[in-house]
Amino acid sequence: MATQNQISALHAECKRVLSFEVEQMVSNPDWGAINFKDCEKDILETRKFIQLWLHSDVSIVPDKILNLVKGQIESFGNALDAIQHFSIEQNAEKKRQQIGVQIRAYKDQLSEPTAAWLPFLHSFEGLKDHYTEDLERRLADLETNLRARENQEKNLKKHEDARIHDLQETLKKANKVLVDAQARSENILSEAAAMSQKIIKQVNDDAAGARLETEQALNQARKIAAEKAIAPYTHSFSEAADNWGTGAKAWLFVASALLVGTGAWAYLGLVKSIPQLEGVGPLVQYFSSRLLITILLVSAVWWSARQYRVAMHQKTLNQHKADALRSFEAFIEATNSNDVRDAVILQTSQTIFGQASTGFLEGNREGSIDDYAKVANSIQNAAQVVSKSS
DSSP states (O other): OOOOHHHHHHHHHHHHHHHHHHHHHOOOOTTTOHHHHHHHHHHHHHHHHHHHHHHOOOOOHHHHHHHHHHHHHHHHHHHHHHHHHOOOOOOOOHHHHHHHHHHHHHHHHHHHHHHHHHHHHHHHHHHHHHHHHHHHHHHHHHHHHHHHHHHHHHHHHHHHHHHHHHHHHHHHHHHHHHHHHHHOOOHHHHHHHHHHHHHHHHHHHHHHHHHHHHHOOOOHHHHHHHHHHHHHHHHHHHHHHHHHHHHHHHHHHHHHHHHHHHHHHHHHHIIIIIOOOSSSSHHHHHHHHHHHHHHHHHHHHHHHHHHHHHHHHHHHHHHHHHHHHHHHHHHHHHHOOOHHHHHHHHHHHHHHSSSSOOOOGGGOOOEEEEEEHHHHHHHHHHHHEEEEHH
16 A cells, blocks of 8 residues: 555645646747647646546555556656747757657556546545444444433432432431430430431441442443443344355355366366367367366356355454454443453454454455456466467
8 A cells, every 4th residue: 555655745746747837838929830739638638637646545546556656747747847948949849749749648648547546546435434424423322322321320329319318317316316315314315225226227228228229220221321332233243244144155156066067167178078180280279278268167166265265254253243242241231340341341342343363364365456367367378378379
C-alpha cells in the first residue's frame, strides 16, 4: 500500500501541474500564427484526470501504481512547462508538433490507471461511509442503553438512601423511648432496653434485606443492558458464519465435480481416445489442444478449492467470534466480580478484533491478484503454444 510520503508527493505534483493557466498557455501574441489550440482539449481532459487523483483517497492503491501515476503526471507537467517557455526559433513548428504528440501520449498513459482504479476508490469510499454510519448508529444505541442503566442505578440509590433515612428516624424514636423509660423507672428501663434491642435487630434485618434487594436489582440491570448490547452482534456473527458455511459447501461441491470431470477428461481425451495421426505437426496440435483443456480444468479445480478454503476460513472466524460473545454473556451472568468482567471483556475484544489463524489459509492470506495472475499467465502461455503448433 502507498505510504503517507508517497501520497504527499503525488498531491504536491498534482497541485504543481494544476497551477498552469491553460488559456494563457495555448496562445501567445509573441508566437505569431503558431499556437497550441489543437492541444487544449487533451490538456483539459488530462487536468480532469489529475483533479480526480488529487481529491480521491489513494491510501489503498499499491505503491507501484502510485509511483507510476506520479511519474506520468510529472512528465505531463514538464510538457506544460515546455509550452510555457516556448519561443519562436528555428524549427519552431516541428517542436510544437513534438510537444503536442507528447501531451496526447501522456493523456493516454494516465487514462489507463485512472479508469482502472478511480471507480474502485469511489465505490470503496461509499462502502466505508456506509459501515461508518452503521457503526455510529450502533454506538448511539449502546450509549442510550448505558444511560438508561445509569438512570436505573441512580433511582435505586435514591430509594436506598430513603430507606436508610427512614431507618435512622426509627432509631432516633427508639432512643427517645429508651430515655423516657429510664426516667420513669428501672423496670420500665429494662423493658424499654429489651424492646430497643428487638427494634435494632429488626432494623438491621431490614437494612440487610434492602441491600440484598438493591444488589440483585443492579445485577439484573447489568444483565439486561449486556444482553441488549451484545445480542445483535452475536446474531450477526452467527448468521455470517452460516452464510460462509453454505458457500463453502457449494464450493466443495463445485471443486469435487470439476475434479471428477478433469479425471474423466484426462482418461478419455489423453489416454483412451488417441487417434492415429501422421506427422509431427498434427500430433503436436492434437496433444497441445487437449493439454490446454486439461490446464483449464486443473486451474478451475485449484480456484474452486481455494474459494472453499477462503469460505471455511471466514466461517471459522465468525463462528469463533459468536462463541466468544456467548461466553462473555455467560460469564457476566455467572459472576459479580468486576475484575472477572474486565478480564472477560479484554479477552473477548482480542478474539473479535485480533488476527486469528484457522489453518485453512497460509498466513491467513486470501486469494490475491498475483495468484489469479499466475493462473491467467499459464493459460495464456498454453494458448500461444497451441497457436504456434497449428
